[in-house]
Amino acid sequence: MIVVTGATGNVGRPLVAALAAAGAQVTAVSRSKPAEWPSGIAHRRADLAEPEGLRPVLDGADALFLFPQGPADALVDVAKAGGVRRIVLLSSQGAGTRPGAYAHFAGFERAVRNSGLAWTVLRPGGFATNTLAWQESIRVNWTAAAPFGDVALPFVDPADVAEVAAKVLLGDGHAGRVYELTGPAPLTPRERAHAIGEALGVAVRFLDQSPADARAEMAAQVPGPIADATLAVLGDPLPAERRVSPDVERILGRPARSFAEWAARSAAAFE
Template identity: 60%
Template sequence: MRELFMIVVTGATGNVGRSLVRILADAGRRVTATSRRISDADVPRGVRHHRVDLTTPEVLRPVLDGADALFLHDTATSAHLLRPQDILDAAKAGGVGRVVVLSSQGVATRPASASHGIVGRSIEDAVRRSGMDWTILRPGGFHSNAYAWSESVRTRRTVAAPFGDIGLPTVDPADIAGVAAAALHEDGHAGQVYELTGPALTTPRQRVRAIGDALGEPVRFVEQTRDEARAEMLRFMPEPVVETTLAILGEPTPAERRVSPDVERVLGRAPGSFADWARRHAAAFR
């Protein structure tokens, strides 16, 4: 197996990117971490970091010089502004031969959705055409989406959410990072599309109960109507993203409810449960 000399991680301060940088650094890989806002406090000692906005890919060019692999993270809020071909051209010019892209399950399950399917597909297609070895990661919902409840749990020990008894196999961002790390520095992942889920379906009501168990005291669940949830989500999410998100939460397709074997196939262990995630991150809810 060829040792990759340097790996560039975009979105390095996010839930996946932060874990990925740590995994790679702990494995002794040379890592360059990039994000719109990043400082020494955001990365392990010895990890180089740069402030980079992917919507202006020309600033990425010097960061990619001499790199062997790239982790490309398309954020839901700005993916429509990305020029993926420009980013990939810069990567190829810098010597990158391998790219791992964090996409979305919605590319397959919601292909007509502008926020989840159309934009994500355009990025995936650019990666496939890039001439580099590529791996595509398609997670569903993240365990860490529960951070949206942290303030109400801390202040009122209450969570309000819609569709309380509809289950989805949300995934631990640390497991996404683990799969990304394997694809970045191991052979055998080129041309693969991995669908990443947790080990089981969990409902919002069950996830709230797991947070309460992690805290050692009950957290009350209040079920919102769809309209109530929509009004709240519109305060911080674009309307197309809100509509697709509510459709997934309220009327998931069979594919969105399927537990994928891909995390275990790549990592050699079962994916982490939401309860495990809640115990590790209980401090956020205290």
């Protein structure tokens, strides 16, 4: 049995679907169960912040997809006690490129590396789904505001992260590996706004946002240091953050999905 935490999120949902489609026995975990949940896929409510609550869920599990929330070491201990032998961690590119700022992820990586289990770390770059922050402004007046409009980064489609995770959970040869997951090409925020407009069949106007305004918006949702680190990546990316990684294509045997593909699939979210 494979336990998927973060199971109702951008990565978790397609991962659960892919594992179930492959015939695996899956238990999906999140704090709340969505009103619409596929019948036939087990869902358990638990909070990663309270590892003891996961003990009955992980009892008898073979593998765990670990969403990086809660106390890393205690979560790994509970997984081991339940019989888990394979663990796949959803980390972040930042754990490698800016370990100081992304110490939270580095801590999770340390916990799985030291677990003695067959571990694999997934380090995605920025998600295509981050542009859902434009949902309302695109719906209301066809505009999309962001800082650093001409700085290009290879955002990854979370569906690709999920597909890689499914391969790693179901296949062999991935133990002790760290995979960096990006899209197939760097795109600027301006180009992403244009791609969403193309998918909608309308012109989406890009508005340059000041870094200070962007920080204020971000700091309402994430801790200040994370907002600062994110802005640093968006505005002044390191060469390793601009780079297109070959790992998605290597693992899936096909190119990573483009941002345009994600926008076409997600157009309804902006209407």
